[in-house]
Every structure is written in C-alpha cells, then in structure tokens.
Amino acid sequence: MALDQDRAAGSLYRKVAADLREAITSGSFGEAGRLPAEGALAEQYGVSRGTVRQALALLRADGLVTSRRGTRRVVLGSARVQSFSELLSFTHWARSMGEEPGGRLESLVRRPADAAEREQLRLEPGTEVYVTLRLRTLSGTPVMVERTVYPPRVGELVARLPADVVSHTEPLREHGILFSDADHTIDVVAANADDARLLSCRRGSPLLREKRRTTDPTGTPVEWSQDRYLPGTVAFSIHNSLASSALSRHARDED
Amino acid sequence: MALDQDRAAGSLYRKVAADLREAITSGSFGEAGRLPAEGALAEQYGVSRGTVRQALALLRADGLVTSRRGTRRVVLGSARVQSFSELLSFTHWARSMGEEPGGRLESLVRRPADAAEREQLRLEPGTEVYVTLRLRTLSGTPVMVERTVYPPRVGELVARLPADVVSHTEPLREHGILFSDADHTIDVVAANADDARLLSCRRGSPLLREKRRTTDPTGTPVEWSQDRYLPGTVAFSIHNSLASSALSRHARDED
DNA sequence: GAGTGGTCTAGACCACACG
DNA sequence: GTGTGGTCTAGACCACTCT
Known part of the structure; x- marks a missing residue:
C-alpha cells in the first residue's frame, strides 16, 4: 500500500x-x-x-488533489495507486487483492537475442538471452501468459530458480537485481497456439496485452516482458494531468 | 509537443x-x-x-533520465510523451501524427443521469446529462466509437455545436471549459450492435476500451467518456518508476 | 486587498556510490 | 575521501482567485 x-x-x-x-x-x-x-x-x-x-x-x-495558483487545493478523490513493486510483481499484486497467486514455468530457453530484443535490452549482437514462458493463475484459474526475456546477468539467476517458485521478483531482489523504472505499452492481440492452449481459449481470440521494459537504478534494462491477459480479468488505470503526463496514445506498433 | x-x-x-x-x-x-x-x-x-x-x-x-543518490543522472531514452491536450483530443492527436481526423455525430440525447453517471460526474439525483455517440475516423477509416456523457454546463455547449464539427475540445476551451486532470482505465470489451455497425466489425468482436473521466482545474468533472478502438489501430504507453507511479493494475470492474 | 499557490534563491547537512 | 543527488530550511517576490 x-x-x-x-x-x-x-x-x-x-x-x-x-x-x-x-x-x-x-x-x-x-x-x-x-x-x-x-x-x-x-x-x-x-x-x-x-x-x-x-x-x-x-x-x-497520485491524482488525490488539484493545485492551482490562487486557491486552496481541492480533494479530487481517494487514490487507488499501487506501489511500483505491486505493479511489477504478479505475486505481490495477487496477494494484495487477497488472491492466491500461482504459476507454472512452461519453458526456459537460452538463445542469441534477436534484433528487437537487443534493442530493448541494449545488448551487443550475439549476446545470449534467457526466455521464459509462464502461465499465471489466480486461485487456480489461469488468467495470464507471460513471456519474459532476460539479459544474461539476470537470466542466469532466473535459470537457477526452482521451476515451482511463485515469485521471481523477490529472489531477484535478494540477489541485488533492483527495479527502478518501467515503460508499459497496452494493446489488444490475438491468441496464438500457445496462448490458446494455456489459457483454454480459442486461437485468435482477443487478449489484453501489456508489454513492459524494466530497468534498474543505473538505467540498465533487466527484463522485457509480454503479458497476455484473458479479457475480463484485469484492467489498467492511469491518472494524469496538465502538470504531469506520463501517458501517451499512439498508432499501434508492429509485432 | x-x-x-x-x-x-x-x-x-x-x-x-x-x-x-x-x-x-x-x-x-x-x-x-x-x-x-x-x-x-x-x-x-x-x-x-x-x-x-x-x-x-x-x-x-517523463522517463528521460534516472536519478539516484551518489551518481550522476543517466539518460534512459528519448521520451515520447504527449501533451495533455493531445491525449484528450482525438483531433489534436490525429493531426500530430499527420493523419486527417474525421468524425460523425451519431446521436445526442438529453436525459436524467443514471447512478453510475451521477457518481462519475458528481451530480445530484435527477440532474440531466447530455450523451453523445460519435464515430471517429483517421483519414477516412473508422477506428473508434466514442460515448461521452457531459454534465449540463458542458453539455449545453456541446449540443449547440454544428454536427459536423471535428474538434470538440477546442470550442469548449474557447467557452472557458478547461481540462486539467484525467483518470483513464484501459481494458478489452466485446463490440455491441452499435459498435459493430459503425466500425464494420462483428458483434462480440474485441475492442480496446479506454474509459476516461476528466475534471477541470477546480476539480469539477467535465466529461465521462468511453472510447472503443478497433484492435490494431492504437496502443497506450505509460512510464513509471519507484519514485512516481500513477499506474495501477486491478481486477476488471463490472460494466 | 487579502490570501493562496507558483517560482526562485542561498545555504546547509546528509546518505550514498565509487574509486 | 570526494562528489553526487536527496532533504530541509528561511525567506522573497510574483501571478492568480475571490470577495
């Protein structure tokens, strides 16, 4: 909180x-x-x-109050803003809602980064990345498929975690991997074969997608993730204002 | 910019x-x-x-630089943050991308606010609201259906605008209606009959929905809008950090 | 005109990163 | 240890709102 x-x-x-x-x-x-x-x-x-x-x-x-010259601040509403860690950690988020988070590691591969991954994680050509595919559940119900790409330094730690570990951000923090900044992009995408199988939906059915790139306090990228949610399970909220706006709407990127 | x-x-x-x-x-x-x-x-x-x-x-x-005690600030990237007005005005946004914005007013009705509308716009029971349904196009192509609910003070002005006017935020600004803060919620929703007809998609097909409540500098709500985009036309981006986070993820609201 | 928040200054001390 | 950003103070003036 x-x-x-x-x-x-x-x-x-x-x-x-x-x-x-x-x-x-x-x-x-x-x-x-x-x-x-x-x-x-x-x-x-x-x-x-x-x-x-x-x-x-x-x-x-946080959008709790207004502020303008000449008059007292006015109460806008009761904020419902989450801490940064609640936002990055599925586990932490689920628990804050009183739900039981679950997950299953479907696959973990190590391979050379492609062009897009190199750009997102700022890696040299030929660098190897660790790619995970996880199914995430709330109280046993599948809600999300998570594809995460890690740079070597982080991936090596992730690869060593037990397959049944629930939270990944917590062990990473203990190993000195800190999260500081994130860029999120939200759009709609059609389920592919893997998504359909894991989430028990039809191929081509719509999923709410969140692409997220997270960096540590030094500005070094630590993960690049694509989370795909079943419709009706989740929504994202943002507050912004004339004074500060970290939100943007844009024509959808390719991919 | x-x-x-x-x-x-x-x-x-x-x-x-x-x-x-x-x-x-x-x-x-x-x-x-x-x-x-x-x-x-x-x-x-x-x-x-x-x-x-x-x-x-x-x-x-804006996510352009990091900052932490002990070391110089580090460049994170080149920001692509939009001004607040670009975010609220479809017209302004479209033009900033070099696209030609278009629109058509499908309907405008005046009726008593329901419970949800009264809460969002902070109105007394029995107050009448103005409700518009608009189709929005980019260079002639339909991309979004917009349902907006206005409180009386704003609705009266909107009702007087010509049906073919492209921008609504500009004329409102000229009449002293200022936008200052907004809360956005983003999720996926199935197209209803009107959506399907206007956007030429199937009923039940997925749309990216943005619900938005905007207030003026005094904290008074001035509009409550639901925009529904065809998949593949638009995405939303947010930057946040440990230091400041106006973003939240939550179980989807009803409605 | 009185009150309010917005901007700006000058200085101080502290916590932290890094060599 | 040195340099850096984070926190805090005290004061000043201005732009704006409201009565």
Whole structure:
C-alpha cells in the first residue's frame, strides 16, 4: 500500500504525505473539500513550506488533489495507486487483492537475442538471452501468459530458480537485481497456439496485452516482458494531468 | 509537443527542462550517458540548484533520465510523451501524427443521469446529462466509437455545436471549459450492435476500451467518456518508476 | 486587498556510490 | 575521501482567485 511505503521511508515529506493521504482518504476534508493552506500545514507539522510542497506534489501526482495558483487545493478523490513493486510483481499484486497467486514455468530457453530484443535490452549482437514462458493463475484459474526475456546477468539467476517458485521478483531482489523504472505499452492481440492452449481459449481470440521494459537504478534494462491477459480479468488505470503526463496514445506498433 | 509546451511557459525551470530535453533527444550526452551534475547545470544556466532540480524532475517523470543518490543522472531514452491536450483530443492527436481526423455525430440525447453517471460526474439525483455517440475516423477509416456523457454546463455547449464539427475540445476551451486532470482505465470489451455497425466489425468482436473521466482545474468533472478502438489501430504507453507511479493494475470492474 | 499557490534563491547537512 | 543527488530550511517576490 502506498501509505506504508511513505511511512517506511525516512524522509519527512513522505511522512507528511502519508498523513495527509490518510486524512483525505478518511474524508477529513470532505468529498470535494479544500485542504488547509501550505503555510498552515507547515506550521501544523512543524516543517518548512518547502517540505509541505514536496509532500503535496506526491499527492498531486497520485491524482488525490488539484493545485492551482490562487486557491486552496481541492480533494479530487481517494487514490487507488499501487506501489511500483505491486505493479511489477504478479505475486505481490495477487496477494494484495487477497488472491492466491500461482504459476507454472512452461519453458526456459537460452538463445542469441534477436534484433528487437537487443534493442530493448541494449545488448551487443550475439549476446545470449534467457526466455521464459509462464502461465499465471489466480486461485487456480489461469488468467495470464507471460513471456519474459532476460539479459544474461539476470537470466542466469532466473535459470537457477526452482521451476515451482511463485515469485521471481523477490529472489531477484535478494540477489541485488533492483527495479527502478518501467515503460508499459497496452494493446489488444490475438491468441496464438500457445496462448490458446494455456489459457483454454480459442486461437485468435482477443487478449489484453501489456508489454513492459524494466530497468534498474543505473538505467540498465533487466527484463522485457509480454503479458497476455484473458479479457475480463484485469484492467489498467492511469491518472494524469496538465502538470504531469506520463501517458501517451499512439498508432499501434508492429509485432 | 512537450518541448513547445515547456518553452511557451514563462517559468525558468521549464525553459531549462526544454533545453535539456532537446540536448538529450539529440544525443548530446550519448545513448546511456551521464548528465552534468546539478551544480554544474545551475552554473551553466545561471540559476539556482533548486531550479535545476525542478527542471530535472520533469525529465524524470517523463522517463528521460534516472536519478539516484551518489551518481550522476543517466539518460534512459528519448521520451515520447504527449501533451495533455493531445491525449484528450482525438483531433489534436490525429493531426500530430499527420493523419486527417474525421468524425460523425451519431446521436445526442438529453436525459436524467443514471447512478453510475451521477457518481462519475458528481451530480445530484435527477440532474440531466447530455450523451453523445460519435464515430471517429483517421483519414477516412473508422477506428473508434466514442460515448461521452457531459454534465449540463458542458453539455449545453456541446449540443449547440454544428454536427459536423471535428474538434470538440477546442470550442469548449474557447467557452472557458478547461481540462486539467484525467483518470483513464484501459481494458478489452466485446463490440455491441452499435459498435459493430459503425466500425464494420462483428458483434462480440474485441475492442480496446479506454474509459476516461476528466475534471477541470477546480476539480469539477467535465466529461465521462468511453472510447472503443478497433484492435490494431492504437496502443497506450505509460512510464513509471519507484519514485512516481500513477499506474495501477486491478481486477476488471463490472460494466 | 487579502490570501493562496507558483517560482526562485542561498545555504546547509546528509546518505550514498565509487574509486 | 570526494562528489553526487536527496532533504530541509528561511525567506522573497510574483501571478492568480475571490470577495
């Protein structure tokens, strides 16, 4: 939960943000009410105005409050933003919903990266990658097929994991592989033979696809994944604003 | 384009951000190179370190650079982030791709809002809404069906527009309706009879759906829209990171 | 005109990465 | 140890909203 994340961190502005987030979510300022002025909050928390502004910037980015010159901030709604790790880890996500995550490794191969993979993972020609195909289940029901391509450094670790291990991000973290940034692309794709077999759907039937490239804190790509969900099982939500927009709509890429 | 947006704004940090964005995109720091230190940039631009940090925060949110304590920022890639208005206006978006946007108003009705609409648009029971159904085309080819629900204040303006007007956001802006924040939800849905007829696809065939609720700078909802795209015509991209994540994945809502 | 958030400055100290 | 970004402070002025 985003609140815990804030509290866990040591910085003052995160604590202020966590507190305000809780106050907003619990309705302390009303449905579409106004927040106290920055100065008032600064005094209340015993911090400088700059620190309050840092806290408020977090809430702004989450879509919890508006902000414009001349008037107090207005409550937009109760945010339902997930932590970054919930977003990257199927296991973590499933558990946060109270579902039991499951999975099965269908295949793991090691082979030279093709052109697209080299570009995504920024690899030299001839570099070998590890490619996994996994079926993901929620409480026993198949919901998603995941194809992930790992660069050698990460793939070697993944290859050593037991085939029945549920979470992959957790063991990777323990081995020093950190996730920091991700680019996601969402579209619709037709099920191929493997998808159809694993998800028990017809070949050619539509799946919601999420392509994701994740990098570590140094900017080095650590995985490139294609997740294909059965329709009706999942949706993606994004908040954006004039002030900050990390979302874009574009003509669909090939592949 | 994001760069123009930055330059147009008067603030110093936006100008710095625009300049850095251009430098990064043109490869001045290399493919995965390092940026100068904040202090060096501050001196170079003749501004304080705080201002440089505001500029860099913009690039960070766009996924252009990493940032972590202890090391210089690293170039992640060339951003392809759209301006907020490109994201909300089909017309603006189409033109930015060099395509000719078209559209046809299929129907416009005025009726009492149902429960879901009242909640989305935060309306009192019994309030009337304006509901439009539009077919959207790119260079003559149908790509999307758009169902939009407007609250009275906005709907009255929309109802007065000529049926053949291409852009709706532009005339609305001229009448003082401003867009500031939006929540998007993306999933897959089966085409109903209207969708099938307008998009020339089979009933039940899959469409990429974007549900969107937009609010003005005061936090008042101004539209609630459901856009349904033919598969293969469009994709959505999002960047996020440990530092800021406005994206979430969740079990699909009903409806 | 009073109050508010947006921008900018100058300086301080700290936590962390890296050689 | 040195350099870097992260956090925090105190103060200033401006642009804007609202009454």
